[in-house]
Amino acid sequence: MRESIKVLAAFLIVLLSLVTPSYSQNAKLVEAAKKEGKVAAYGSLESDNADAVFQVFKKKTGIEVDYWRASATKVMDRALTEYRAGKPLFDIIITNDSPMQIMWKEGILTKYDSPSAKDFTKDSIDPNLGPRYRNVIIGVAYNKSIISPAEAPKSLEDLVKPQYRGKLVMPDPTQHTTTTQWVASLEKLMGKEKAEKYIRDLAAQKPVLVESLLPAAERVTTGETPIAITYVKYVYMFGQKGAPLDYVRLGKMLGDGHYVTLGNKAPHPNAGKALIDFFLSQESMSIMAKTGEFVNRKGIYPPLPGADKIQFVEMYDLDTKQYAEKKKEYQQIFLR
Amino acid sequence: MSANERTLSVEQPLATAWNQTRVGAFLSQPISWVFLIVGGIIAFLSLYPTIFLFYGSLVNAPLGVPGHFTLQNYVKAYGDSEAYPLLLNSFIFGLGASGLSVVFALALAWITIRTNAPFRRLFELTAIIPNILPPILVAISWVMLLNPSNGLINGLFVKFFGMEKGPFNIYSIPGLIFVEALILTPLAFLIIAAALKSMDPSLEESAKTLGSGELGVMSRITFPLMRPAILAAATLNFVRAVESFDTPAIIALPARIEVFTTKIWREALGSFPTNHNLAAAYGVGILLVALLFVYLYRRFTSQVENFSTVTGKGFRPHQIDLGGWKYLASAVAFLLLVLLVVLPILVLLLVAILPYYHVPTWETWKHLTLDHFRYIWVTPRVHKAFGNSMLLALLGATICMVLASLASYITVRTKIAGRGLIEGLIFIPWAFPGTALALGLLWAYIDFPIPVYATIWIILIAYVTRFLPYGMRAVSSTIIQVHRELEEASVACGAGFMATFRRVLIPMMRPGVMAGWIILVTIFMREFSATLFLYSPGSEPLGPLMYFLYLDGMRGRVAAIGLVISVISVILIAFAQRYSRWETK
Numbered sequence: 052m053r054e055s056i057k058v059l060a061a062f063l064i065v066l067l068s069l070v071t072p073s074y075s076q077n078a079k080l081v082e083a084a085k086k087e088g089k090v091a092a093y094g095s096l097e098s099d100n101a102d103a104v105f106q107v108f109k110k111k112t113g114i115e116v117d118y119w120r121a122s123a124t125k126v127m128d129r130a131l132t133e134y135r136a137g138k139p140l141f142d143i144i145i146t147n148d149s150p151m152q153i154m155w156k157e158g159i160l161t162k163y164d165s166p167s168a169k170d171f172t173k174d175s176i177d178p179n180l181g182p183r184y185r186n187v188i189i190g191v192a193y194n195k196s197i198i199s200p201a202e203a204p205k206s207l208e209d210l211v212k213p214q215y216r217g218k219l220v221m222p223d224p225t226q227h228t229t230t231t232q233w234v235a236s237l238e239k240l241m242g243k244e245k246a247e248k249y250i251r252d253l254a255a256q257k258p259v260l261v262e263s264l265l266p267a268a269e270r271v272t273t274g275e276t277p278i279a280i281t282y283v284k285y286v287y288m289f290g291q292k293g294a295p296l297d298y299v300r301l302g303k304m305l306g307d308g309h310y311v312t313l314g315n316k317a318p319h320p321n322a323g324k325a326l327i328d329f330f331l332s333q334e335s336m337s338i339m340a341k342t343g344e345f346v347n348r349k350g351i352y353p354p355l356p357g358a359d360k361i362q363f364v365e366m367y368d369l370d371t372k373q374y375a376e377k378k379k380e381y382q383q384i385f386l387r
Numbered sequence: 388m389s390a391n392e393r394t395l396s397v398e399q400p401l402a403t404a405w406n407q408t409r410v411g412a413f414l415s416q417p418i419s420w421v422f423l424i425v426g427g428i429i430a431f432l433s434l435y436p437t438i439f440l441f442y443g444s445l446v447n448a449p450l451g452v453p454g455h456f457t458l459q460n461y462v463k464a465y466g467d468s469e470a471y472p473l474l475l476n477s478f479i480f481g482l483g484a485s486g487l488s489v490v491f492a493l494a495l496a497w498i499t500i501r502t503n504a505p506f507r508r509l510f511e512l513t514a515i516i517p518n519i520l521p522p523i524l525v526a527i528s529w530v531m532l533l534n535p536s537n538g539l540i541n542g543l544f545v546k547f548f549g550m551e552k553g554p555f556n557i558y559s560i561p562g563l564i565f566v567e568a569l570i571l572t573p574l575a576f577l578i579i580a581a582a583l584k585s586m587d588p589s590l591e592e593s594a595k596t597l598g599s600g601e602l603g604v605m606s607r608i609t610f611p612l613m614r615p616a617i618l619a620a621a622t623l624n625f626v627r628a629v630e631s632f633d634t635p636a637i638i639a640l641p642a643r644i645e646v647f648t649t650k651i652w653r654e655a656l657g658s659f660p661t662n663h664n665l666a667a668a669y670g671v672g673i674l675l676v677a678l679l680f681v682y683l684y685r686r687f688t689s690q691v692e693n694f695s696t697v698t699g700k701g702f703r704p705h706q707i708d709l710g711g712w713k714y715l716a717s718a719v720a721f722l723l724l725v726l727l728v729v730l731p732i733l734v735l736l737l738v739a740i741l742p743y744y745h746v747p748t749w750e751t752w753k754h755l756t757l758d759h760f761r762y763i764w765v766t767p768r769v770h771k772a773f774g775n776s777m778l779l780a781l782l783g784a785t786i787c788m789v790l791a792s793l794a795s796y797i798t799v800r801t802k803i804a805g806r807g808l809i810e811g812l813i814f815i816p817w818a819f820p821g822t823a824l825a826l827g828l829l830w831a832y833i834d835f836p837i838p839v840y841a842t843i844w845i846i847l848i849a850y851v852t853r854f855l856p857y858g859m860r861a862v863s864s865t866i867i868q869v870h871r872e873l874e875e876a877s878v879a880c881g882a883g884f885m886a887t888f889r890r891v892l893i894p895m896m897r898p899g900v901m902a903g904w905i906i907l908v909t910i911f912m913r914e915f916s917a918t919l920f921l922y923s924p925g926s927e928p929l930g931p932l933m934y935f936l937y938l939d940g941m942r943g944r945v946a947a948i949g950l951v952i953s954v955i956s957v958i959l960i961a962f963a964q965r966y967s968r969w970e971t972k
Binding site: 091097098099117118119120121122124125127128129131132133135136137138140149150153220223225226227228259260261262265266268269272273274275276285288289292293294371374375378386 | 649
């Protein structure tokens, strides 16, 4: 009897270890992480999408995630200021390429080779920052209750046709950094010469200029302006709530890569690593895709029609000087 | 203790040799100690983060990184000829918005406080509501109402008057001024209303006895007496409009109207990475303009005695009987409140029950939802944020008003050398753009010997630092009106400074103190620009929470939280107003 109980107990232990495969290999790390108690993350990933992942992480490990959400620039500002003052309170940073590169150069991040990185394609792994876990893609969205799919533009080039004059909204490329980057990267899609002419034609359409990509999408949901240059994921996000949005199937679309990295002086380094391992796992990628994110994992797409056909083209990574020059240049073109 | 005993106890120390020195004489006065303590606290609060920002404007590297002294930030900020036409635009915008807000506030305050117009108490209570709403939501509401494509009000004109297109275009300078004026009106209302409550109407009555009509009394007596409060409100609102970014971002940008803050945003705060040094250099310029206005304000109000209208003669302000005109007065107040409160709140209510943000159609009514309110109910993060904000609002506003009352007394009532310095000091942090100051506060307190960084207390310090001028303006416009004879009577009866302050001045200043307290509570309940940099996840208040929800496109949730905050704030205001009335003394 005692023997059979022992066998049963051994069997249960083996079974339990199989049930939690992602942590079996990092059991030691998770144990150390539990002792640290919590993990502090600063990021620009939307709160609801981040919470969806963090809640599952907490369920699995019991570790609480304190998430500070802000725009990418503010995330970088706060992390750099804390680090320079010698009081970094963050364990991990979750944001896009350009600020990550600056923070990396400042030495506030450290390299962590997560075992979960093996599931990403090699070309999506930055030597310092690790895998590019999601692509935030900019496209053309429109209100299909105002513009029928037949009348909608079919390409970026269509946007400069006379029939769309006064019907387009986009963030101000002289103010909104990601849009500056997008306009500057158009040559990756159409070649330098064509892009230069296109930018002038686009400005000549006198698009309504707004503060950022979200108000652009919102003007389309309200019907105030029927077409927007905005994040494609908003089509899913607002569509879920009933907004009559669709997007133009452009094929190739520009976007920005996002990363998750460990702080160089993380107060909870093991908890930070454990969260990164889970964050980059198949399970986490599936959760994020369901919230509308274009995760960088083959076969996992957001539930948006045609999402699997989108070819992501990463935008140029501009430095401070280039941003300033481009903003000045676009001022002459867009604000004349 | 009798009056004689008191006199003796004051005279005895005077006899000592130590007290015969000038410093000794200065320190023997209780008010001098108050001056030193209050001045010390205010100097620390305002100068500590400001020094970091000044330093930042003069170096070429962010704080914490070794840099070199440079004037390059100033050359870049002010050497650009493009900046000056934008300054003119900002000036027109600031002047227009501030002027219009004062006109609205004056009309509303006079009707609700000094007349017998029906429903005046209700109007008074609701006039402050817009101050509770985040300005960005008010601006968005008006875009939904007045945009030329599908604005609801424009739509009504098209439908009922057969017009080809609606008559209003929010995307214009008048549109920009109108919306900003509506955002700024509650602040002006509170300051002006506080002064009106403290005003003795005997001068008005004398004018009437001498044959002046109501209009004559208003233009020749009431409004001139109100001048300090009107100027205080106009000064505050002018600077607030000039440094505001929310309304220009939503209205001026699509209209392609550029103001100075747009430029600051493009060149410094919104640049990548943020150029804090340049932002600090712009901040110093705004600071100088603001200080110029403070100087002008002080000049306007320097002849204090001219404005003393609350005397010791036992008068209390009372209502003016408008006769049949009272209904017209109510109609005017009602119209103003429709613009200030009813329309924006209705739009917010609509946004809070819409599944997503859009202009409603008949189809919409089938999809209305209470999901956004449910989110508030079931989310622990929201509950915690409410708790944090309530603590910050009640404690922060109280600390601010204690400091503001003492500081106002010192600057307005005493002849202590250096009293003007206190007012200047209070205004310094206020004149910096919000984000630049937040950064100065972060730099200042991150390495502070007392570990306040990443606690709720750093937010409290930030609120007191940034918003003390609001409290100060509200109190000092009331204190100016309190005649010295009441204090003199108190002192003659043997009361010391603290007793006079507590028993005479505080009750007299009560309308101003409570008005300031209300302004601050409503601002603190929703503040985010300074909070954003300073809070840590455990100490998250409502402002940053709403900001993130807004950033994530969750306007319904933001609107729902905004409405709940409004209800809580109205309850707080109702209590505060009840307490501030003269009749309840």
